[in-house]
Amino acid sequence: MPTIINVHEAKTHLSKLLKRAHEGEEIILAKDGKPYARLLPLEDMQPRVPGLIDGWIDDSFFESLPEDELNAWDQ
Incomplete structure (x- = not known):
């Protein structure tokens, strides 16, 4: 069952409450x-690992859109 603490008391005892929360x-x-x-x-x-999605996006993602599709965005 969780412990209920009013905000005023929590401000006074924040360090102790953080320790209790850290302990589970x-x-x-x-x-x-x-x-x-x-x-x-x-x-x-877990620490973030750079390059984890390398190869998921092919080079076509960065190509320009066809002219008719670009024009459709202007309408």
């Missing part, structure tokens, strides 16, 4: 007693 606890932030947002731990993010 779900924390609901409430505004005027109503659920407003939630703090959750981030899933392990």
